[in-house]
Amino acid sequence: MDIALQLTVENLLARYTHAIDDDQLEAWPDFFVEGARYHITTAENHERGLPLSLVHADSRAMLRDRVNALRHANVYEAQRYRHVFSAVLVERIDMQTVRAVSSFQVVRIMHSGEATLFASGRCIDRIHLAGENGQAQFEERLVILDSRRVDTLLAIPL
Amino acid sequence: MSTEQQTRAWPAERLTRVPYWVYQDEDIYCREQEKIFRGNTWNFLGLEAELPNAGDFKTSFLGDMPVVVTRDEQGELRAFENRCAHRGALLCIAPRGNVKRITCVYHNWSYDLAGNLKSVAFRQGINGKGGMQESACPQSQSPRKLRVAAIAGLIFGTLSEATPPLEQYLGPQIVARIRRVMHKPVKLLGGYSQMFPNNWKLYLDNVKDTYHASLLHLFFAKFRLNRLSQQGGVIVDGDGGNHVSFTMMQTDRRDTVYESAGVRSAQGGLRLEAPELLDSVDEIGDGITLQILAVFPNFVLQQIMNSLAVRQVVPRGVNETELVWTCFGYQDDDEKMDALRMRQSNFIGPAGFISMEDGAATGFVQRGVQGASGNASVIEMGGDRIASDESRVTETSVRGLWQAYRGHMGL
Numbered sequence: 382m383d384i385a386l387q388l389t390v391e392n393l394l395a396r397y398t399h400a401i402d403d404d405q406l407e408a409w410p411d412f413f414v415e416g417a418r419y420h421i422t423t424a425e426n427h428e429r430g431l432p433l434s435l436v437h438a439d440s441r442a443m444l445r446d447r448v449n450a451l452r453h454a455n456v457y458e459a460q461r462y463r464h465v466f467s468a469v470l471v472e473r474i475d476m477q478t479v480r481a482v483s484s485f486q487v488v489r490i491m492h493s494g495e496a497t498l499f500a501s502g503r504c505i506d507r508i509h510l511a512g513e514n515g516q517a518q519f520e521e522r523l524v525i526l527d528s529r530r531v532d533t534l535l536a537i538p539l
Numbered sequence: 540m541s542t543e544q545q546t547r548a549w550p551a552e553r554l555t556r557v558p559y560w561v562y563q564d565e566d567i568y569c570r571e572q573e574k575i576f577r578g579n580t581w582n583f584l585g586l587e588a589e590l591p592n593a594g595d596f597k598t599s600f601l602g603d604m605p606v607v608v609t610r611d612e613q614g615e616l617r618a619f620e621n622r623c624a625h626r627g628a629l630l631c632i633a634p635r636g637n638v639k640r641i642t643c644v645y646h647n648w649s650y651d652l653a654g655n656l657k658s659v660a661f662r663q664g665i666n667g668k669g670g671m672q673e674s675a676c677p678q679s680q681s682p683r684k685l686r687v688a689a690i691a692g693l694i695f696g697t698l699s700e701a702t703p704p705l706e707q708y709l710g711p712q713i714v715a716r717i718r719r720v721m722h723k724p725v726k727l728l729g730g731y732s733q734m735f736p737n738n739w740k741l742y743l744d745n746v747k748d749t750y751h752a753s754l755l756h757l758f759f760a761k762f763r764l765n766r767l768s769q770q771g772g773v774i775v776d777g778d779g780g781n782h783v784s785f786t787m788m789q790t791d792r793r794d795t796v797y798e799s800a801g802v803r804s805a806q807g808g809l810r811l812e813a814p815e816l817l818d819s820v821d822e823i824g825d826g827i828t829l830q831i832l833a834v835f836p837n838f839v840l841q842q843i844m845n846s847l848a849v850r851q852v853v854p855r856g857v858n859e860t861e862l863v864w865t866c867f868g869y870q871d872d873d874e875k876m877d878a879l880r881m882r883q884s885n886f887i888g889p890a891g892f893i894s895m896e897d898g899a900a901t902g903f904v905q906r907g908v909q910g911a912s913g914n915a916s917v918i919e920m921g922g923d924r925i926a927s928d929e930s931r932v933t934e935t936s937v938r939g940l941w942q943a944y945r946g947h948m949g950l
Contacts, residue, residue: 421890422729423729423731425634425729425730425731426729426730426731429729431727431728431729431730432728432729432877432881433728433729433730433731433866433881433884434729434881434884435731435884435888435889435890435891436885436890437881437882437884437885438885439882440813442812442813443812443813443816443885445812446811446812446813446816447885449810449812450757450758450892454757454758454892455757455892455895455896456755456896456899456900457895457896457899458899529730529731529732530731530732530733530734530861531731531732531733531734531888531889531890532734532736533733533734533735533736533889533898533899533902534733534889534890534895534896534898534899535889535890535895536890536895
């Protein structure tokens, strides 16, 4: 096992989840390369080979648009997430590229104090090791929700 | 008259007032199941595209009653209650599949694809011992069968013999607008459910409220997908419970009504870095970029540019509603069209730039009226009539919904 590689990937995932959970959404697109794909789908759609996603972004520009919309356009109640990720499997594809699979759970905390298990699932990532500023970045992040149900709305990214 | 009875009387203003207790009462919820969902209404059950082959089944709901929808050996669509005649267990647990027979897992009683009880395990007992008496009639508790009708690939069912034929129930203009979207074979693109923290009628009310669309949803207003000053209209059909609203693209390029009125959703400097999100094709060829069609009590057909979907409203108790989204394209879509529809899927569903807000708004009503069962909502935009209108600054289709509702409920 390549410990350094494992730590590189886990460090990327840790920084990513802290950025979201700490409401640093403007920093979120920078975890991706310019032409990255970021899709959120359900296990049901994924297993049936159906292409529908809840979020379907094919560029970093689309991720910035989503943050902009969340900040300035969309109406939703104040809420935060707490991500927990685990079981990170890392597989090197070539010198520059890694495939990673990890599990996650997200607790959603409403401004009222109500905390619920909002989402669980796995991420299948394709990671570019030598991205901008020498940091690893996602080329592709496929978020597969275990459940087909989403409570009320999914505004903040996973 | 007790206080309770006084607060449960419909306000004298009739259709321009909806009392808040209709969203709150457990007994109203139970009566709705009987009088509306299991009464004289056609309920959407699914797409024919979900059941292409003989033996295909899917599970669905008639209100909160579980049903099975099948395509039998002859290719006919069938629907029946998802309940075993024996002890009432669910017959089909999987959401979909293909079978020759349907067998209850509890005691192995089995049914054909039309829901007829075909065999009772060990009915004669074993070695002459046990079993049922000759006179037993387990069929007396068979799952109820629905009348099934399909229009342009949409499957509807009703438990009542008194429900008028489907096309008559829909009304001619709704039929025409269904055929407009479902004009060629479709292919499934996927689905998901959005759970609404509110009564089912608040969702239906939201869908029928043409007045809210460009006020709540910035994406509509800011990018001129649907502003109330754009050309369009709303058509109310059937007994008032069915409606279609539509918008023509880019007929008001220069209007500043929203900006000068200081409406929140038109403010702010939202610019898309990836404007291809708004790319669309006039694939039906009539310039209508947005059409929302709803059929009482549980069906929505959506065309938002090239994003096509059906939505099924499933009540899950007084305070919770599941909205089952199924998105589709056409079978002859090429790769470019597939990609366009997928990009536009960002508008809809729980994470949709447009649809996410409906879950928030309807939940705010459910919470807001908690102490106000004796009060009522004010539905007076466009006066007190129920009529088709060229203006969408109207609540005419909301009043139509309540007219239909009261008719079915006898309220």
